[in-house]
Amino acid sequence: MNGILALSRALGDFEYKSNTNLKAKDQAVSALPDVKVVPITADTEFVLLACDGVWDVKESQEGVTFFHNKVYK
Secondary structure, three states, X not given: OOXXXXXXXXXXXXXXXXXXXXXXXXXXXXOOOOOOOOOOOOOOOOOOOXXXXXXXXXXXXXXXXXXXXXXOO
16 A cells, blocks of 8 residues: 555545545545355365465465465375
């Protein structure tokens, strides 16, 4: 976030949430999560949930490959 915050937070950082011309969801930092619904089927091997610290250094497939190699090795 502008080279200052490494991640968005729901609490604090009020200087990024004080634009009175914008709704809460449109502020520079918002507590509203991005949500993606994906059906889990019999073919689903695992769900990989990781913080921005992982996704800052790994692409999605790299994360999946890394996890798969650690668990199924």
